[in-house]
Amino acid sequence: xxxxxxxxxxxxxxxxxxxxxxxxxxxxxxxxxxxxxxxxxxxxxxxxxxxxxxxxxxxxxxxxxxxxxxxxxxxxxxxxxxxxxxxxxxxxxxxxxxxxxxxxxxxxxxxxxxxxxxxxxxxxxxxxxxxxxxxxxxxxxxxxxxxxxxxxxxxxxxxxxxxxxxxxxxxxxxxxxxxxxxxxxxxxxxxxxxxxxxxxxxxxxxxxxxxxxxxxxxxxxxxxxxxxxxxxxxxxxxxxxxxxxxxxxxxxxxxxxxxxxxxxxxxxxxxxxxxxxxxxxxxxxxxxxxxxxxxxxxxxxxxxxxxxxxxxxxxxxxxxxxxxxxxxxxxxxxxxxxxxxxxxxxxxxxxxxxxxxxxxxxxxxxxxxxxxxxxxxxxxxxxxxxxxxxxxxxxxxxxxxxxxxxxxxxxxxxxxxxxxxxxxxxxxxxxxxxxxxxxxxxxxxxxxxxxxxxxxxxxxxxxxxxxx
Numbered sequence: 001x002x003x004x005x006x007x008x009x010x011x012x013x014x015x016x017x018x019x020x021x022x023x024x025x026x027x028x029x030x031x032x033x034x035x036x037x038x039x040x041x042x043x044x045x046x047x048x049x050x051x052x053x054x055x056x057x058x059x060x061x062x063x064x065x066x067x068x069x070x071x072x073x074x075x076x077x078x079x080x081x082x083x084x085x086x087x088x089x090x091x092x093x094x095x096x097x098x099x100x101x102x103x104x105x106x107x108x109x110x111x112x113x114x115x116x117x118x119x120x121x122x123x124x125x126x127x128x129x130x131x132x133x134x135x136x137x138x139x140x141x142x143x144x145x146x147x148x149x150x151x152x153x154x155x156x157x158x159x160x161x162x163x164x165x166x167x168x169x170x171x172x173x174x175x176x177x178x179x180x181x182x183x184x185x186x187x188x189x190x191x192x193x194x195x196x197x198x199x200x201x202x203x204x205x206x207x208x209x210x211x212x213x214x215x216x217x218x219x220x221x222x223x224x225x226x227x228x229x230x231x232x233x234x235x236x237x238x239x240x241x242x243x244x245x246x247x248x249x250x251x252x253x254x255x256x257x258x259x260x261x262x263x264x265x266x267x268x269x270x271x272x273x274x275x276x277x278x279x280x281x282x283x284x285x286x287x288x289x290x291x292x293x294x295x296x297x298x299x300x301x302x303x304x305x306x307x308x309x310x311x312x313x314x315x316x317x318x319x320x321x322x323x324x325x326x327x328x329x330x331x332x333x334x335x336x337x338x339x340x341x342x343x344x345x346x347x348x349x350x351x352x353x354x355x356x357x358x359x360x361x362x363x364x365x366x367x368x369x370x371x372x373x374x375x376x377x378x379x380x381x382x383x384x385x386x387x388x389x390x391x392x393x394x395x396x397x398x399x400x401x402x403x404x405x406x407x408x409x410x411x412x413x414x415x416x417x418x419x420x421x422x423x424x425x426x427x428x429x430x431x432x433x434x435x436x437x438x439x440x441x442x443x444x445x446x447x448x449x450x451x452x453x454x455x456x457x458x459x460x461x462x463x464x465x466x467x468x
Contacts, residue, residue: 056090056091056092057089057090057091057092057359057362058092058094059091059092059093059094059120059358059359059362059363059366060094060095060096060099060118060119060120061093061094061095061096061099061119061120061121061122061123061351061363062095062096062099062100062101062119062121062122062123063095063096063097063099063123064101064122064123064124065097066124067123067124067184067185067349068095068123070185070381070384070385070386070387071184071185071378071381071382071385072377072378072381073095073123073370074095075377076366076370076375076377076378077093077094077095077366079377080093080366080369080370081093083369085151089151089362091359091362091365091366093362093363093366095123096118096119099118099119099122100119100122101122101124101125102121102122102125102130102134102137102139102140102352102354103130103133103134103137103139107119107139107354108137108138108139110356111138111139111355111356116358117354117356117357117358118358119354119357120353120354120357120358120359120360120362120363121140121351121352121353121354121357121363122351122352122354123184123349123350123351124349125140125181125349125350125351125352126347126348126349126350127172127173127180127181127347127348127350127424128172128240128347128421128422128424128428129347129428129429131175131180131181131424132175132424132425132426133426134352135175135180135424136426138355139354139355139356140180140352140353140354140355141180141353141354141355141357141360142178142179142180142353143179143180143181143182143353143364144178144179146353146360146361146364146365147160147179147364147368149361150361150364150365150368151365152365152368152369152372155368155369155371155372155373155374155375156368158372158373158374158393159368159371159372159373159391163392164391164392164393165390165391165392166390166391166392166416166417167417168343168346168416168417168419168420168421169183169186169348169390171420171421172346172347172348172421172422173348173350173390174424175424180352180353181348181350181351181352182350182351182352182367182371183348183349183350183390184348184349184350184351184382185348185349185382185385185387185388185389186346186347186348186349186387186388186389186390186416187311187312187313187346187347187349187387187388188311188312188344188345188346188388188412188415188416188419189240189241189242189244189245189309189310189311189312189332189344189345189346190309190310190312190315190329190330190331190332190344190412190415191206191207191213191307191308191309191328191329191330191331191332191333192300192307192308192309192310192312192314192315192318192327192328192329193206193306193307193308193327193328193330194220194303194305194306194307194322194326194327194328195325195326195327195328196325196326197220197223197224197229197306198216198220198306198307200220200223200224201216201219201220201223203216203219206328206330206333207333208333208334209333209334209335210249210276210332210333210334210335212333213232213307213333214232214276214279214280214283214285216307217231217232217280217285217306217307218231218283218285220306220307221284221285221306224306227304228304229303229304229305229306230285230286230287230299230304230305230306231280231283231285231286231306231307232280232285232286232306232307232308233285233286233287233290233296233299233305233307233308234277234280234281234286234290234308234309235290235296235308235309235310236277236290236436236439236440236443237436237437237439237440238432238436239263239428239431239432239435239436240345240347240422240428240432241310241311241345242309242310243273243435243436243439244263244345244422245309245332245344245345246273246276246277246309246332246335247263247264247267247269247270247273247345248332248339248342248343248344248345248418248419248420249269249273249332249333249334249335249339249342250268250269250270250272250273250276250335250336250339251264251267251268251269251270251273251339252269252338252339253343253420255267255268255269256420257420257422257423260425260427260464261423261424261425261427262425262427262431262457262460263422263428263431263435265435265453265456265457266453266457269335269336269339270453271449271450271453272335272336273335274439274442274443274449275449276335277443278442278443281443287299296308296310296314297314297317300314300318301317301318301321303322309332312329312386312388312408312412313386313387315327315328315329315408316329316386316387316408317386319405319408324404324405324408325404328408328411329408329411329412330411330412331344331411331412331414331415332344332415341414341418342415342418343415343418343419343420344415344416344418344419345419345422346415346416346419346421348390349387351367371391373391373393373394373397376397376398379391379393379394379397379398380398382394382398383398383399383406383409388409388412388413388416389409395409395410395413426467427460427464430460430463430464431460434456434459434460434463435453435456435460438452438453438455438456439452439456
């Protein structure tokens, strides 16, 4: 990651879309120069400070409401707190609803002033949007040293032994060879489509190529014209929910990103994906207003959409609406022969470890124990919540290929295996705000694809230079 001043970085990060919901803009408060200087001088002291308490050690983790509503963290904390070894170490895990996340200015100011930080981490980190920011702010630290000294070494080996952990997850949660995040659950962009609509026009299997997808979507739209069903809806204005996924369908893995860690919008495959998208738009497969949409829930859930390439969580909810006998989630079809196994854009929702954590070892022990393959609730909970896992054991232990409510996870596992993680840089959110409008300008016929992407890159470079 290139050297960037804290003030300039925060000015740039303020433009980024991100955060736990992946749908709202990250709210970043600029830290004063005085606080910045104090952070540089005092953060090491705060990190090394050991907090000792009489009796129980209350190990507080900032609560992430939506995460705990999907996965059994409260149940796991209660079970962990009741283990016999707690009599010896006197640890009690507490999920604190008043806790702060790693980008919160209150946390930064507490660390800067030397005030005792009561929280050890948070459960809502999205690395490709937030990790670079938190490293620059100095609020998070690597987990590796504490995993190595965990009291649950057998569980650690079951988690991170050879062939246990998806490489894509490792790439998403690491920076410069150090592991910063616990990958709790994942979203991928995938092809979501109505099986019943496709079957009605003779398509009983997932389309094998993007050209096949285009043709069947046209047929479905014509067949269901009287019911107002649209064929295919692209989401061009959110980089990680459509354009970046399409890029991994058409571009070779080594061509996805530049040496600066930017999305390679000059690659041949990127242009091919743009052209395919424009073909859909020109054919009238997308409804009016598609260019400003963040998602197509308003037409997917009423049954007015045949197919989309979108975050698979939308398909998980769609499966509950229509039944999984009518809705499928599968890997995106092949865009061209040179990319025989398409990947996808994806993101893990993760736990982080604060740099000023009073009990870093205890909180790491908790996550090692909680995610252990021999500890069922977390593994079962990830699929029940409609998400994917970083660990192979979960797919082996908790997904029955005959269970239509969960076997979609087996369909999408190869997509996550082939996926290339976005580089950990401070620029991804900014790129999103710049590329989207230019992409739309091309789709609306206002610019050529080459001119639109040149204009986008010029603006990206200008914003990067401004942040230096």
